Amino acid sequence: MxxxxxxxxxxxxxxxxxxxxxxxxxxTEGDRALYGALYPTRFAVPSSAAFAAASGLAVHPxxxxxxxxxxxxxxxxxxxxxxxxxxxxxxxxxxxxxxxxxxxxxxxxxxxxxxxxxxxxxxxxxxxxxxxxxxxxxxxxxxxxxxxxxxxEAPAPDAxxxxxAKVVAADDLVLPEGLDFSAYDFGAAGEPHRYDDYAVGEKIDHVDGVTFTDAEHMLATRLWQNTAKVHFNTEARPDGNRLIYGGHVISMARALSFNGLANAQLIAAINGGSHVAPAFAGDTVYAWSEVLDKAETPAPGVGALRLRLVATKGRDESMTLRNAEGKYADGVLLDLDYWALVPR
Amino acid sequence: MxxxxxxxxxxxxxxxxxxxxxxxxxxTEGDRALYGALYPTRFAVPSSAAFAAASGLAVHPxxxxxxxxxxxxxxxxxxxxxxxxxxxxxxxxxxxxxxxxxxxxxxxxxxxxxxxxxxxxxxxxxxxxxxxxxxxxxxxxxxxxxxxxxxxEAPAPDAxxxxxAKVVAADDLVLPEGLDFSAYDFGAAGEPHRYDDYAVGEKIDHVDGVTFTDAEHMLATRLWQNTAKVHFNTEARPDGNRLIYGGHVISMARALSFNGLANAQLIAAINGGSHVAPAFAGDTVYAWSEVLDKAETPAPGVGALRLRLVATKGRDESMTLRNAEGKYADGVLLDLDYWALVPR
Amino acid sequence: MxxxxxxxxxxxxxxxxxxxxxxxxxxTEGDRALYGALYPTRFAVPSSAAFAAASGLAVHPxxxxxxxxxxxxxxxxxxxxxxxxxxxxxxxxxxxxxxxxxxxxxxxxxxxxxxxxxxxxxxxxxxxxxxxxxxxxxxxxxxxxxxxxxxxEAPAPDAxxxxxAKVVAADDLVLPEGLDFSAYDFGAAGEPHRYDDYAVGEKIDHVDGVTFTDAEHMLATRLWQNTAKVHFNTEARPDGNRLIYGGHVISMARALSFNGLANAQLIAAINGGSHVAPAFAGDTVYAWSEVLDKAETPAPGVGALRLRLVATKGRDESMTLRNAEGKYADGVLLDLDYWALVPR
Missing domain, CATH: 3.10.129.10 (Hotdog Thioesterase)
Known part of the structure; x- marks a missing residue:
């Protein structure tokens, strides 16, 4: 056998x-360094042990x-x-x-x-x-x-x-033990925008773009021990392209969202997500976000923003999610709905 | 001068x-992370400090x-x-x-x-x-x-x-201090196959393939401080290709062999090896193995398998090492003979 | 807004x-590993914790x-x-x-x-x-x-x-606390050349070349959290090329200079530098150095060499910095002037 x-x-x-x-x-710390090499992330909590400690976290996540x-x-x-x-x-x-x-x-x-x-x-x-x-x-x-x-021919199981849940309820979010943004250093974090500065319905064009390479998405995907063949092998698809792991697109879009959401320090929950279209080396990915909801939390100085994170192939300054027929607009790669923790 | x-x-x-x-x-731990980004390795001992500790190893190798x-x-x-x-x-x-x-x-x-x-x-x-x-x-x-x-014109030295030795004798294998597979967790390791499940002469097609890129093999080769010019410089060879370091092929094949040899946790010895043909970016490498010998060891629950690991350019489901003339078959890149430690 | x-x-x-x-x-140690994967560096102090300790450094820099x-x-x-x-x-x-x-x-x-x-x-x-x-x-x-x-139309400020300073004075160099090269192991460091072996005006062709890839320079540039768009986005320049971050060229040239300057262990100061021409994936970079000055230091066994480090696209064995018109010679990418600490 x-x-x-x-x-x-x-x-x-x-x-x-x-x-x-x-x-x-x-x-390990090696994973942190590689993540920072693969994605243009600069969120202060994971970037700086000092910032994390000042935010009440016992160990640098x-x-x-x-x-x-x-x-x-x-x-x-x-x-x-x-x-x-x-x-x-x-x-x-x-x-x-x-x-x-x-x-x-x-x-x-x-x-x-x-x-x-x-x-x-x-x-x-x-x-x-x-x-x-x-x-x-x-x-x-x-x-x-x-x-x-x-x-x-195998019989169908009972359906x-x-x-x-369509959304993780704000009350069900788990806050990291000790998290405290009451002495938050906005200068060190990179942007002045706090919980109250974000309005439900607001959209943010994150401006920057990154062009994918095969070497980088394969490094990332192996790092996570993801073994799906289509990511690594040009002989696995008729077109000879290596399909980029959807998580690579998520991480790239999340990192790009720093520019406008620098204070969305921690992800508390992912409510849902769709990988709308495949991505390949040579594609240039951009991101925009929409504020879907807001909630206070019991942690000192900490609020939660429910955000839609959209990755697109090519920049869409109009930030259009769906076309006139209600389908995803051309160029949309990812539609992710998540809760982030921000300073109030 | x-x-x-x-x-x-x-x-x-x-x-x-x-x-x-x-x-x-x-x-450093950085080397472990980079190794995992460069090769699709998932062997549980080096992947998991907890698994290594449960295997009797004092420090995570x-x-x-x-x-x-x-x-x-x-x-x-x-x-x-x-x-x-x-x-x-x-x-x-x-x-x-x-x-x-x-x-x-x-x-x-x-x-x-x-x-x-x-x-x-x-x-x-x-x-x-x-x-x-x-x-x-x-x-x-x-x-x-x-x-x-x-x-x-320099004179020839005495030859x-x-x-x-053609093979490191099983008795000469050095077992890591403390190694003990008597409580081995096959579920965590990824496959149920143990020492007794492998027969001398058995061949295993490891199925998966990876297409090489220049960026990745250069990252690997530098990481090992290997300075041979042909790996890095398109001007070093008439064809403008960067020759892939043979060790990159070894590590890729070893990692691919996880699929079928997930329990070949540790390499105890390398008996011999030939880099049969050069490899370049764009080549898709596959691997197959042959069980050459078996031996018990004094460590609790630990057996040794002598394995031939063959890397090929393109998949060879026939797992043919040599052609009718006794030469290496077309597509063979590497023929490596090693001892691995497995649970009994 | x-x-x-x-x-x-x-x-x-x-x-x-x-x-x-x-x-x-x-x-982190992850940064050290990635640096070693991105650049062919082998300087013994940062490569080896044991060598650094033997050089009097309390922690491995x-x-x-x-x-x-x-x-x-x-x-x-x-x-x-x-x-x-x-x-x-x-x-x-x-x-x-x-x-x-x-x-x-x-x-x-x-x-x-x-x-x-x-x-x-x-x-x-x-x-x-x-x-x-x-x-x-x-x-x-x-x-x-x-x-x-x-x-x-905005008004000009007062100029x-x-x-x-054109050069950091040798007396102003800060020496790492504890640095002591009096028991320096030249064998381990890789070359026998010490302070006295280098003469002002001497030029060294570092021989080796590396061909750039896009994946590698993007990994490096992100690792340093450098966000300039032109390094990552093929849509940011009319020619569709990703401009290589100048610091990537500096690090590559510094690493290549190991071959001939293996004992230039530490950089104490950078006196000046010019990014003379842009570099892109596919370019093969080489380096040469010129000894500009020398100075003793108060640290035991430690001397300082002031070096010009020149990176070129294509090898220039003539090591020509400027052409007949006094402009930088074709192919020069970088002209960097720095102080290195070497054993006496």
């Missing part, structure tokens, strides 16, 4: 099934997306190796900062299944949980993917569709 | 000569090939700057894990010399030893390289051909 | 103005240029986002080694202003100071840049031209 991993197919999943994903991974990508990458060999598409995310919460020395592992529970009408594939819903070496929950999230069936 | 290093030529070497190589180098490449790179300016070709390796043993904070330095003894019949070059055999900051041996190995003569 | 940073224009600066630059950044690039990068959003050109550097001194764990922040004082005769731009002179988390000065330097006016 073959010793290599063929991945799971649609009929391999059952509701209630729990999968312990392989290869726990220790986060890395960016939330480092933890997210690592934790997410663990699920790929079991959940999405045979995926047709990543359909969505929901209910992603960051329960505690990830710090150098933490070892993350991830498990997933199948929470929903629905075969497609064509009988060739189906949608698998999982809730994944990343824990650290002390067994504490670091991150959890739901996602749903369309997965091929191995055998189109189970989980109820997923 | 010129202050730059012209490298040594064949007539500069004498049997018994000992060369202390320059630029000791400290290994980096991959053996990080130590090997660094130690090997030190020898280049003195041994192979004027090399025509790297001809082979033998008797490479990993004497103790390399951990962040270790400073490696390397010395080499010339153990053999043989001028070629054309009088223009000769083969130099060296035994190299890398030691850490406490003077403990970390790695040693033999290699032989064909080196240009400075002066074709001395060292006796080198 | 827009929340993004438009940068400052010429009329936004006033003499005496002090600007606290944003985003303090903590240096990173290369001076890591600190310089990080500190310099902080100034870009405020000083040179709208710059036409970086015109020069002067009086850069390294006051103490930067070590992992240090958090650097930078402030700048405007020390001079002169509007150009065309009325469309002007030259801004600043003295910038990088301090660590204890408020100690790590690096300071002056630079002057040509900056666009927002409004060509103020600072007096800047």
């Amino acid at each position: 073959s010793k290599t991993n063929p991945g799971n197919f649609f009929e391999d999943f059952t509701v209630g099934q729990v999968i312990e994903h392989a290869t726990p991974r220790t986060i 890395v960016e939330e997306l480092i933890g997210f990508h690592v934790a997410f990458g663990k699920t790929v060999p079991d959940i999405s190796l045979n995926a047709v598409a990543n359909l969505g995310y929901a209910e992603c919460r960051f329960h505690r900062p990830v710090v150098p020395g933490d070892t993350l592992r991830t498990s997933s529970e199948v929470i929903g299944l629905k075969q497609n009408s064509n009988g060739k594939s189906g949608v698998v819903y999982v809730r994944s949980t990343a824990t650290n070496q002390r067994g504490e929950v670091a991150i959890d999230w739901c996602r749903w993917v369309m997965v091929h069936k191995r055998d189109p 189970v569709l989980p109820e997923l | 010129s202050k730059t290093n012209p490298g040594n030529f064949f007539e500069d070497f004498t049997v018994g000569q000992v060369i202390e190589h320059a630029t000791p180098r400290t290994i 980096v991959e053996e090939l990080i130590g090997f490449h660094v130690a090997f790179g030190k020898t280049v300016p003195d041994i192979s700057l004027n090399a025509v070709a790297n001809l082979g390796y033998a008797e490479c043993r990993f004497h103790r894990p390399v951990v962040p904070g270790d400073t490696l330095r390397t010395s080499s003894e010339v153990i053999g010399l043989k001028q070629n019949s054309n009088g223009k070059s000769g083969v130099v055999y060296v035994r190299s030893t890398a030691t850490n900051q406490r003077g403990e041996v970390a790695i040693d190995w033999c290699r032989w390289v064909m080196v240009h003569k400075r002066d074709p 001395v051909l060292p006796e080198l | 827009s929340k993004t940073n438009p940068g400052n224009f010429f009329e936004d600066f006033t003499v005496g103005q002090v600007i606290e630059h944003a985003t303090p950044r903590t240096i 990173v290369e001076e240029l890591i600190g310089f690039h990080v500190a310099f990068g902080k100034t870009v959003p405020d000083i040179s986002l709208n710059a036409v050109a970086n015109l020069g550097y002067a009086e850069c001194r390294f006051h103490r080694p930067v070590v992992p764990g240090d958090t650097l922040r930078t402030s700048s004082e405007v020390i001079g202003l002169k509007q150009n005769s065309n009325g469309k731009s002007g030259v801004v002179y600043v003295r910038s100071t990088a301090t660590n988390q204890r408020g100690e000065v790590a690096i300071d330097w002056c630079r002057w840049v040509m900056v666009h006016k927002r409004d060509p 103020v031209l600072p007096e800047l």
Whole structure:
């Protein structure tokens, strides 16, 4: 019997099934440095140990997306190796900062299944949980993917569709222990804009663009131990292009959003996200944001902004999400809905 | 007189000569992160400090090939700057894990010399030893390289051909202090296959492929302080290509072999190796392995597999090493023979 | 009002103005590893913790240029986002080694202003100071840049031209606390040449060349949090090329100079520098040096060499700085004047 991993197919999943994903991974200062080399990020909390300490954090955390990508990458060999598409995310919460020395592992529970009408594939819903070496929950999230069936004749399972929150309620956000922005240094952080300066409905064009290269997105994707073949192998797609990992687009857009959202220091939750179009080397990515909601928090000086982060291929100064037919506008690559913690 | 290093030529070497190589180098967590960005490696021991501790290791080691490449790179300016070709390796043993904070330095003894019949070059055999900051041996190995003569008229030295073992005997493998796989977590490691599941003669197609880029192989080669010009300079070869450092191919193939050999956690020895053909950016590399031998070890729960690791340009599902004439099959880039430590 | 940073224009600066630059950044071992992956550097002090300790340094410093690039990068959003050109550097001194764990922040004082005769731009002179988390000065330097006016009709300020030293006097060099080369290990460092072996007027061709890639210079430039658009975005210049950050050329040339200046372990000061021509991916860069001056120092066994470091596109074995008309010779990319500390 073959010793290599063929991945799971649609009929391999059952509701209630729990999968312990392989290869726990220790986060280090090397990851922080590489993240800063791969993305133009300058958020003061992850950039500066001194700023983090002044914000009440006992240990200098890395960016939330480092933890997210690592934790997410663990699920790929079991959940999405045979995926047709990543359909969505929901209910992603960051329960505690990830710090150098933490070892993350991830498990997933199948929470929903629905075969497609064509009988060739189906949608698998999982809730994944990343824990650290002390067994504490670091991150959890739901996602749903369309997965091929191995055998189109295999019987369809009973359809189970989980109820997923469209948005993580502000009251359910987990605030990092000790977080305190009451003595926040706006000069060091790079911008004067605070919670009260952002209005629901406001849009921000982040101006800057970065042109992707193959070497960089492969470095990033390997760093997260994400093994999906299409990211690395020019022989894996008919067009000979290496598809850029969607998380690379997320991190690039988040880093670009510094210019206008420099004080959106920490990501508390991801409410949902769509990878609208594929990205390839040579594409130049820009970003814009929209303020969707605001909420106060119990942490001193800390407010939460619910933000839509949109990555586009080519700059769209009009910041148009959808065209007249209600479909995503040309050029939109990513539509991400998240909660950020900002000084009040 | 010129202050730059012209490298040594064949007539500069004498049997018994000992060369202390320059630029000791400290290994850090940054090296671990970069290694994980450059190669799709997921072996649980170097990936996870928690897994390493559960395997009895006092400190979290980096991959053996990080130590090997660094130690090997030190020898280049003195041994192979004027090399025509790297001809082979033998008797490479990993004497103790390399951990962040270790400073490696390397010395080499010339153990053999043989001028070629054309009088223009000769083969130099060296035994190299890398030691850490406490003077403990970390790695040693033999290699032989064909080196240009400075002066074709220089007299030939007496030929001395060292006796080198074709294979490191299983009894001579050095096991990391404390290594214990008796409570091995196969779920965390990623595959269920243990020592008894591998049969001598078995071949494993590792399935996945990675397309090389120039930026990545240069990053890797510099990281190991390997200075051979052909890897970095498009003006160094008539075809304008940058030749990929052979160690980059080794590390890529080793990482690809995770898929089917996820439990081959540690490299204990390299018995031999040939860089069969050059590799360049744009080539897509795949790997397959063959189990050559097996041996029990005194460490609890630990067995040793002797493996042939073959890297190919383009996937060869037939896993053919040699063609009908007994020569390496088209597409073979690397043929490496090594001992790996696996759970029993 | 827009929340993004438009940068400052010429009329936004006033003499005496002090600007606290944003985003303090903590240096880590990850930065050391990435620096070694990006540049072929092998200087023994930053490469080896053991060598640094044997040289009397309490903590293992990173290369001076890591600190310089990080500190310099902080100034870009405020000083040179709208710059036409970086015109020069002067009086850069390294006051103490930067070590992992240090958090650097930078402030700048405007020390001079002169509007150009065309009325469309002007030259801004600043003295910038990088301090660590204890408020100690790590690096300071002056630079002057040509900056666009927002409004060509804005009145010209009174011209103020600072007096800047052409060279940091040898007596003003700051020596790292404890530095002692009296037991210097020339074998480990890689070359036998000491202070007395270098003569004023001597030129050294560093022989080796490296061909630039876009991925690598972008990784480097982001690592230093340098945000200038032209380095990252193919849509930012009419020719579609990404301009390589001048500091990338400095670091590459400095690393190449190892071959002939392996004992120029530490940079004590930068007297001046000109980015003579732009560099792009595909260019192959070489370097040569000229000894401009020498000075003894009070540190045991430590001398100082004042060196001109010249980077060229394509190798120039004639080491010609200027052509018959007194202009920089074709192919010269960089002309940097600095003080290095060497063993006596």
